[in-house]
Amino acid sequence: xxxxxxxxxxxxxxxxxxxxxxxxxYVVPVLMYHAIDYNDKVSKLSVSPESFExxxxxxxxxxxxxxxxxxxxxxxxxxERMPARTVAITFDDGFYNNYRYAYSVLKKYGxxxxxxxxxxxxxxxxxxxxxxxxxxxxxGLITIGSHTMSHCWLPDADDRKLPKELTGSKNILxxxxxxKADFICYPLGAHDKxxxxxxxxxxxxxxxxxxxxxxxxSDDVFAIKRIRISRSSDNLFVFWVESSGYYTWIKEHxxx
Numbered sequence: 697x698x699x700x701x702x703x704x705x706x707x708x709x710x711x712x713x714x715x716x717x718x719x720x721x722y723v724v725p726v727l728m729y730h731a732i733d734y735n736d737k738v739s740k741l742s743v744s745p746e747s748f749e750x751x752x753x754x755x756x757x758x759x760x761x762x763x764x765x766x767x768x769x770x771x772x773x774x775x776e777r778m779p780a781r782t783v784a785i786t787f788d789d790g791f792y793n794n795y796r797y798a799y800s801v802l803k804k805y806g807x808x809x810x811x812x813x814x815x816x817x818x819x820x821x822x823x824x825x826x827x828x829x830x831x832x833x834x835x836g837l838i839t840i841g842s843h844t845m846s847h848c849w850l851p852d853a854d855d856r857k858l859p860k861e862l863t864g865s866k867n868i869l870x871x872x873x874x875x876k877a878d879f880i881c882y883p884l885g886a887h888d889k890x891x892x893x894x895x896x897x898x899x900x901x902x903x904x905x906x907x908x909x910x911x912x913x914s915d916d917v918f919a920i921k922r923i924r925i926s927r928s929s930d931n932l933f934v935f936w937v938e939s940s941g942y943y944t945w946i947k948e949h950x951x952x
Contacts, residue, residue, distance in 0.1 A: 723944040724768060726784045726904065728922040732797040736927045745797040747930045754932055755783065756805040760939070764808045764839055765879050769902040772917050783939050785809035786904065786922065788843060788881055790817060795828040802837060812843035812881040812904070815865040826872060833873045841879040842866050842900075850882055850891045858891065862898040879904065881922075892918040907944065923947075 730741035732748050743751075755762055761782040771778045785802075787794050790813030802809050811832070817823040832838035842865040844850070853861060862880065869877040878901040882891065885906030895903045895918055903918040921944055929935040937943050 722941045723921055724771070724778050724782055724784070725939045725941055725943065726765075726768060726786060726920060726922040727939065728906065728924045729785070729787045729794075729798070730789055731791050731793055732787075733791075733793045736930075740924075740926045743925055743927065743929070745801075747927070748798060749801045750932065751925070751929065751935050752801050752805050752807055754935060755807065755939070762807045765810050765841070765902060765904075766839075768920065769879075769917050772915050772920070775915065782941075786841075786881065787811045789847075790814055790824045790829075790843065792822055792824050792828070795824055795832065799832055799838070803835070806837070808837050808839070810839040810841050810879060812841040812879075813869070814843045814845070814847045814883075815868045816846045830873060833875065839879070840869055840873060840877065841881065841904075842869060842877055843881055844883055847883045849884065849886050851886055851888045858894050859898065862894055862900070866898055866900065878902065881905070887919060907947065 729743060729748070731739065731743070732745055733742050734744060735742040736744045736747070759781070761779050763782060763784055765784055765786070767782075768778075768784050771782075785807060787798065787809065790811055794811055798809075811824075811829075813824060813829065818829065819825045829840055833840050842862070844861040845865045845868075846861065848857070848861060850858060850861065866877045866880075880895055880898075880900050880902075881904040887895075887903065887905060892903060901917070902920060904920045904922055906924065907921050923938050923943055925935070925938065929938060937946070
């Protein structure tokens with residue numbers, strides 16, 4: 697009997713340890729895409745249209761809780777645990793192929809997403825024009841966020857250029873789309889406390905980075921970590937791991 701009691705206690709302690717680890721290691725997966733095109737064999741920033749559709753079907757069929765960035769920020773602000781299988785989808789740069797290949801798939805499966813656009817690039821070759829941006833924004837499925845005006849390295853921007861990059865892009869988007877632009881993602885993930893302060897002063901609700909590192913908090917709404925999706929995610933097992941909520945912890949400790 698004594699051995700059984702000891703075994704039960706050990707099992708309970710193990711269960712508690714696993715639960716504590718899971719809570720500590722979990723980071724809500726915010727998926728980061730760039731181009732959806734056929735350059736995936738040569739560019740780490742490209743995902744093929746076929747692979748993208750398989751990934752979206754995976755999220756849909758397995759009933760993931762795919763939410764907009766407003767929900768992610770709200771949960772983090774309140775320090776609340778998000779529902780299981782919560783995930784968000786984002787795109788950086790505002791490439792035209794996001795409209796050509798990704799938008800129809802997102803509509804097909806009813807999955808919300810955010811596209812962060814570089815306002816100086818709108819209408820340029822290879823990038824979204826205002827017609828596509830407005831159509832997607834008006835759909836209610838796609839949120840348009842800021843990726844600054846020129847995609848500059850924000851920590852090096854002087855006190856005159858920094859607010860222009862942040863406020864200028866926000867104002868342009870809000871004026872043209874008739875709705876708030878509450879979120880920004882940092883070009884190349886680059887930010888520091890000065891940049892974060894300027895983002896807050898510009899009126900943004902949240903700022904999205906790439907993966908700042910294991911020593912950076914996972915609940916800072918102005919440095920939200922994201923997971924880059926590339927051709928390695930063609931393998932749906934890899935994509936499942938990346939969208940599990942534990943991949944950020946794995947990557948940060950693996951890289952160290």
